[in-house]
Amino acid sequence: MMRTLLVADHDNRKLSPLAARVLTAARPLDAPVDVLVIGHGCDAVADAAALLTGVSRVRLLDAPHYADLLAENLAMVIAQLAGSYSHVLFSASSFGKALAPRVAAMLDVAPVSGVTRILAPDCFQRPSHAGNVIETVQCDEPVRLLSIHAAAFEPAAAGPAPATISELPAGPDMGVSQVVSRELHDTGSRPPLEAARVVVSGGRGLGSAEAFERLLLPLADRFGAAPAATRAAVDAGFAPNDWQVGQTGKTVEPELYLAVGISGALQHLSGMRNAGCIVAINKDPEAEIFRHADFGLVGEAAEILPQLLAELGG
Amino acid sequence: MKILVPVKRVVDHEIRVRVKPDGSGLDESGLRYAMNPFDEIALEEALRLREAGICSEIVIASCGDAAVQDTLRHGLALGADRAIRIDTPVTLQPLGVAKLLKALALQEAPQLILMGKQATDSDAAQTGPMLAAMLGWPQGCFASALSVKADRVEVRREIDGGLETLSLSLPALVTTDLRLNLPRFVTLANTMKARRKTIELMPAESFGVDFMPRLRVLRSEAPPERLPGEMLDSVSALAGRLKPFLADAEAQA
Numbered sequence: 158m159m160r161t162l163l164v165a166d167h168d169n170r171k172l173s174p175l176a177a178r179v180l181t182a183a184r185p186l187d188a189p190v191d192v193l194v195i196g197h198g199c200d201a202v203a204d205a206a207a208l209l210t211g212v213s214r215v216r217l218l219d220a221p222h223y224a225d226l227l228a229e230n231l232a233m234v235i236a237q238l239a240g241s242y243s244h245v246l247f248s249a250s251s252f253g254k255a256l257a258p259r260v261a262a263m264l265d266v267a268p269v270s271g272v273t274r275i276l277a278p279d280c281f282q283r284p285s286h287a288g289n290v291i292e293t294v295q296c297d298e299p300v301r302l303l304s305i306h307a308a309a310f311e312p313a314a315a316g317p318a319p320a321t322i323s324e325l326p327a328g329p330d331m332g333v334s335q336v337v338s339r340e341l342h343d344t345g346s347r348p349p350l351e352a353a354r355v356v357v358s359g360g361r362g363l364g365s366a367e368a369f370e371r372l373l374l375p376l377a378d379r380f381g382a383a384p385a386a387t388r389a390a391v392d393a394g395f396a397p398n399d400w401q402v403g404q405t406g407k408t409v410e411p412e413l414y415l416a417v418g419i420s421g422a423l424q425h426l427s428g429m430r431n432a433g434c435i436v437a438i439n440k441d442p443e444a445e446i447f448r449h450a451d452f453g454l455v456g457e458a459a460e461i462l463p464q465l466l467a468e469l470g471g
Numbered sequence: 472m473k474i475l476v477p478v479k480r481v482v483d484h485e486i487r488v489r490v491k492p493d494g495s496g497l498d499e500s501g502l503r504y505a506m507n508p509f510d511e512i513a514l515e516e517a518l519r520l521r522e523a524g525i526c527s528e529i530v531i532a533s534c535g536d537a538a539v540q541d542t543l544r545h546g547l548a549l550g551a552d553r554a555i556r557i558d559t560p561v562t563l564q565p566l567g568v569a570k571l572l573k574a575l576a577l578q579e580a581p582q583l584i585l586m587g588k589q590a591t592d593s594d595a596a597q598t599g600p601m602l603a604a605m606l607g608w609p610q611g612c613f614a615s616a617l618s619v620k621a622d623r624v625e626v627r628r629e630i631d632g633g634l635e636t637l638s639l640s641l642p643a644l645v646t647t648d649l650r651l652n653l654p655r656f657v658t659l660a661n662t663m664k665a666r667r668k669t670i671e672l673m674p675a676e677s678f679g680v681d682f683m684p685r686l687r688v689l690r691s692e693a694p695p696e697r698l699p700g701e702m703l704d705s706v707s708a709l710a711g712r713l714k715p716f717l718a719d720a721e722a723q724a
Contacts, residue, residue, distance in 0.1 A: 254612070
């Protein structure tokens with residue numbers, strides 16, 4: 158019998174909005190879905206997962222050595238659980254990307270990365286080559302391990318009644334890694350990139366971190382958008398690393414992608430080409446980004462953005 | 472310490488690849504190949520650790536047919552001490568590569584494996600964590616800084632929400648992200664010297680592992696084309712197009 162295990166992203170306090178999207182991705186499997194919440198002091202996460210439509214059970218693994226979500230400890234216990242499932246789903250976040258292959262290797266199965274569509278229980282679509290190729294992949298492994306591009310799916314809604322939560326015994330502490338420090342930036346009320354309805358993104362053309370702060374963020378906040386950046390802008394220190402959209406950063410599919418001072422490098426297009434509407438502002442009329450945009454405006458960001466914000470009543 | 476750097480030959484990432492009309496795979500005519508840029512960053516980090524006196528030997532390895540010799544020669548020209556080609560009769564997938572690399576790692580006994588976080592062709596990002604799991608080693612994925620401290624390695628990782636620094640016991644495996652370093656260029660003199668170096672050859676079959684591909688790629692298609700867009704001539708026109716996306720647009724209507 159088919160049964161799906163969804164390994165939820167969270168920070169011990171809150172369930173990531175990515176989980177509700179991965180849940181939607183699993184729907185074509187037409188199988189009961191268990192959500193695995195593994196961490197420490199993460200009861201609230203389990204409660205939130207239990208409320209999602211289509212969740213059959215929440216399985217909770219709570220132990221001190223899971224607090225830092227270290228891949229070595231998590232993979233060990235997930236690999237033990239995975240044997241009772243036909244599918245194990247992760248989001249293709251920094252959490253899932255590091256964890257899913259580790260679990261797969263322990264089970265000696267080939268996982269499928271970055272799935273954008275489940276066509277059949279054994280058949281999946283995924284992009285490769287910076288999104289220039291869409292592969293249809295058949296996987297006949299006894300357990301199908303998938304990492305899911307959460308942005309490609311709508312979030313599942315809250316369900317009528319909460320699913321049951323059952324606590325499982327913890328696995329071993331491998332004791333080979335520990336967290337020294339974390340520098341996490343406060344995202345405030347801004348949505349995560351993969352779950353944002355609108356993404357307002359800046360390139361090196363913006364010119365400075367100060368310009369991101371002064372020009373881009375107010376516009377992003379006017380839309381309730383997630384701010385984003387190109388690799389070049391992150392490399393230049395204009396924006397934090399986890400704002401990076403593209404082949405080697407995040408893949409987003411918002412309703413609106415507003416690209417400011419972005420030239421349109423191949424590896425950037427790979428991360429945003431499936432946005433519902435792409436709007437580009439660039440001073441170079443020949444910029445590649447205009448060939449991929451639904452609407453374009455040529456001009457200097459420093460002049461256009463304040464005017465635009467005023468027009469939008471910001 | 473000895474560092475193993477697995478490297479992959481990939482289509483040059485500057486090239487927009489095309490698929491064959493029948494969906495059977497990539498149109499390989501006119502493609503240029505290079506070392507996976509993330510692996511180049513891994514090799515650069517190993518070179519810097521050697522220059523700092525921390526690393527004593529850098530071994531690079533690649534799985535594939537004779538075509539990957541060029542990638543290994545490039546790595547030797549950059550400064551790797553030794554190069555090993557695991558000769559494979561088929562195009563591998565990450566699971567098979569990880570098994571062969573595990574077998575190689577057991578022979579070579581490196582203290583550190585440095586490799587790209589993903590290859591820019593398959594974009595799978597699997598081989599690193601798989602290899603770490605098979606060896607039973609800790610992993611530090613998406614490294615943007617790295618320092619070796621006695622019998623441990625500290626890895627700053629680029630994660631969702633910011634940065635995280637892990638301390639891993641050695642031996643360990645680290646996958647490299649873009650901002651770890653800027654790889655050096657190869658000099659002509661070193662390219663000439665690298666031509667004379669030997670590339671050690673090991674048949675994949677000699678490792679006694681099942682490296683055959685498990686996934687079947689049924690079709691490879693181009694993504695849907697977007698329709699040509701419209702150029703606007705004023706900020707007001709732009710604002711008009713953007714208003715429907717405002718969070719409070721419905722309330723205003």
